[in-house]
Each structure stands twice: as C-alpha cells, then as structure tokens.
Amino acid sequence: MKLVLVAACALIDVDGRVLIAQRPEGKPMAGLWEFPGGKIEQGERPEETLIRELKEELGISVSEPCLAPLTFASHAYPDFHLLMPLFVCRRWEGTVTPLEGQKLAWVRPNRLKEYEMPPADVPLVSHLMALL
C-alpha cells in the first residue's frame, strides 16, 4: 500500500473560526471540505510544504514558528494510506484569497460537522473543538 504524506493546516481567525476549502471539480473527493495543504514533496519538511501551499492556494505568508502541531490523521483509503499532520496557525501576513478558484468558508468548530469532509478528517474535528 502506498503511503501518502500530506501536510494540512487549520487557520484560525480572531473569532476562533476555522478555514476550510472545498475540493474543486475534477479532483478526487471533489465537493468535500478540507483543510488547506497538500502533498509533502521529496526533500520537503511538512512545515515547508504548508508555507508553500498556503502561499499558492491562499496568497498568505506564514512563518514557521506560527505553525503549531495539533494532531494527525492516519487513514486507509482504498488505493493509498494517508498520513497527514494537522497544524494550527493563528497568525499570517496578507489576506486569505481563494487563488485556485476554490470555495472557502470560515466556520465555528461546533459547526464543522455540517460540512462534509474526507473520511480522514472526521476524527480531527473533535481535536479542534477541544482546542477552541
């Protein structure tokens, strides 16, 4: 079974809301809501992946000390096993902008369950609720 490493980040605004993004049409799991992030590339550390992805997807600059590890997902999809650390970040520079045409939503943790997420993400929501 292929092991896929993905780094994900819950951005949290001053009101304690969490940013989620809708996976676009044409991608696997299209329409589901996920945490921003992406696959960890060869030679990258997860923090570097997130700094790169948050810039590419959302146009914001994040510095490494602002990325705090929260928990991780370990989930068997039919065709690969996902190992995904989830960081939280409360400070960034710039304005969150959907640069890849994705829909974004700022959601209170107790309402995250109203948004359908990939199965790997479901256990992560309670960790966010406990944090916030």
Ligand SMILES: Nc1nc2c([nH]c(=O)n2[C@H]2C[C@H](O)[C@@H](COP(=O)(O)OP(=O)(O)OP(=O)(O)O)O2)c(=O)[nH]1
């Ligand atoms: N970014 C992110 N990915 C997630 C989450 N939950 C979850 O199962 N995934 C999965 C979906 C994908 O299989 C993988 C992330 O890959 P990706 O978004 O960089 O890539 P992709 O599926 O668009 O595929 P590709 O075109 O880059 O090959 O992790 C999540 O909360 N955030």
